[in-house]
Amino acid sequence: MxxxxxxxxxxxxxxxxxxxxxxxxxxxxxxxxxxxxxxxxxxxxxxxxxxxxxxxxxxxxxxxxxxxxxxxxxxxxxxxxLRENLEKINLKAENGTALVYVEAGADLPALAADMLKKGYGGLENLSGIPGSVGGAILMNAGAYGKEIFEVIESVEVIRCGEIKTLRREEVAYRYRGTDLENDIILSCTLRLKKLSAEEQKVAMENRKMWMEKRRNSQPLTLPNAGSIFKNPPPDENGNPRFTGALIEACGLKGKRIGDAQISEKHANFIVNLGNAKASDVIALIELTRAEVKRKFGVNLELEIKLLGKFD
Ligand SMILES: Cc1cc2nc3c(=O)[nH]c(=O)nc-3n(C[C@H](O)[C@H](O)[C@H](O)COP(=O)(O)OP(=O)(O)OC[C@H]3O[C@@H](n4cnc5c(N)ncnc54)[C@H](O)[C@@H]3O)c2cc1C
CATH class of the missing domain: 3.30.43.10 (Uridine Diphospho-n-acetylenolpyruvylglucosamine Reductase, domain 2)
Incomplete structure (x- = not known):
């Protein structure tokens, strides 16, 4: 008790x-x-x-x-x-780079925007990922060809009841995953590059373009959790495969169960139209998995994490 x-x-x-x-x-x-x-x-x-x-x-x-x-x-x-209080950020300039200490609850898009404004590059591809820095590290979040581990120097975690600092080489990271699943991430140190005025201008333009791309291709006006599934590995000829395209080819765009719907804008997103239950989302996930397996022989792996008890 x-x-x-x-x-x-x-x-x-x-x-x-x-x-x-x-x-x-x-x-x-x-x-x-x-x-x-x-x-x-x-x-x-x-x-x-x-x-x-x-x-x-x-x-x-x-x-x-x-x-x-x-x-x-x-x-x-x-x-x-961790989102309310663990948000400290401390930047130390060092020979054309910056070492940036960031606590795990800090907002990644706000950090990326702030660093770019100060003339430091490396996070601009990740600007539209609406999570905390800790969540991004756990998932090795990435977008437009970059992953957060590319700029990580070290990660501070609670592991086995003790606070430890792990250098990047001590963490096993991969596409949308790390071996930090049993740790609590407290903070990290990032190494960002000092940009010339011209590089900063290009990085800002790129950031704007990627944000625009998101607005055009993702259902950002409805509650969602980003991509539901990871992309499968490339096919036998080495061609990349995209989960959204596979789901769309199954004719599932717009499919609705309860108030959960496979987005009409992006088939790898499920949106909450108002009062969706987790069980509605799970039913859509199961349907999608079964259809993609039947049509393409591909087993889809979840990108989102299921928290709590599911049947
Ligand atoms: C519209 C939209 C677009 C998105 N686009 C992208 C994208 O382009 N690329 C991408 O990679 N992701 C994307 N995502 C998914 C998501 O934003 C990222 O995975 C993000 O990094 C998750 O961070 P979070 O703080 O929200 O984590 P949460 O959702 O709170 O947690 C995710 C998992 O991490 C664990 N976790 C969180 N913080 C910690 C911590 N400090 N220590 C230990 N474990 C922790 C949680 O227990 C949970 O298992 C998108 C999501 C949305 C809604």
């Missing part, structure tokens, strides 16, 4: 019980977390984690909730939210 007083003594940040999570997910879907905490700083994250381990309460971390589907039944255990 959780002792709320003890939890409030252990964690200095906000503590809530039976807290609804829908507003913490870009899908605007999800039930309640038994316990929700928003630690004040990195030390507070460690205290929360030690408390949950002591009372044997399972926990998970939530960034900006832009890559998750939270169960209608909610989450048994605790959710540690």
């Amino acid at each position: 959780l002792n709320l007083e003890e939890l409030r003594q252990a964690v200095r940040g906000e503590v809530q019980l039976n807290y609804n999570l829908a507003k913490f997910s870009s899908f605007r879907i999800g039930g309640n977390a038994d316990v929700f905490v928003s630690p004040k700083d990195k030390a507070d994250v460690l205290s929360a984690l030690k408390f949950f381990e002591k009372v044997k309460l399972p926990y998970l971390v939530l960034g900006r909730g832009s890559n998750v589907l939270i169960s209608d039944k909610g989450i048994c255990g605790a959710v540690i939210s």
Whole structure:
């Protein structure tokens, strides 16, 4: 049995019980977390984690909730939210580059825009990825030919109850994944390039073009969680394959179950038309997987993370 007083003594940040999570997910879907905490700083994250381990309460971390589907039944255990307080950024200029310390809850698009304005390049391809820096590191988020690990120097994590700094070479990262799944990412240090005035101008134009491309190809006005599935590996001739095109070729664009719909704009996105349930999204995911397998023999792998209990 959780002792709320003890939890409030252990964690200095906000503590809530039976807290609804829908507003913490870009899908605007999800039930309640038994316990929700928003630690004040990195030390507070460690205290929360030690408390949950002591009372044997399972926990998970939530960034900006832009890559998750939270169960209608909610989450048994605790959710540690990093988006409210872990947002410090510190830039140190160094011989034509900058070493940028960033806490895990910082907003990636805001960081990318700010760095470019200051004349540092390397994040502009990732400008439209609407998540936290911690979430981006966990997923090795990427766009337009770049992944976040290309600019990572080191990552600070809680691993086995201790705070550790891992150099980039110590992390196994791949397309939309890393081996940090069992860690809590607290911060990272990025190395960004100092741009000449001309390079900065080109980078700004590129950023604008990529943002425009997103607006034209993604359903940004409806709640969604980005690409539902990863792209499959290239075909036997080495040609890249795109999940959106495979789903579209199955005739599934616009397919609706409850208030969840395979986007008419981009077939690898599912949108929430109003009151979609996680179960509606799951039904569309299962239908899509079955159709793509039947028509193309391709097994689609989820890119989004399912949080909580699913049948
Ligand atoms: C419109 C739209 C467009 C998108 N475009 C792209 C794109 O181009 N490229 C791309 O890669 N992604 C894209 N995404 C997906 C998503 O934005 C990214 O994966 C993002 O990096 C997730 O960050 P987050 O903070 O929202 O993570 P969350 O959704 O909060 O969490 C995702 C996973 O990471 C874990 N996690 C989060 N923070 C931490 C932490 N500090 N420590 C340990 N674990 C943590 C969570 O437990 C969860 O398992 C898009 C999403 C949307 C909605």
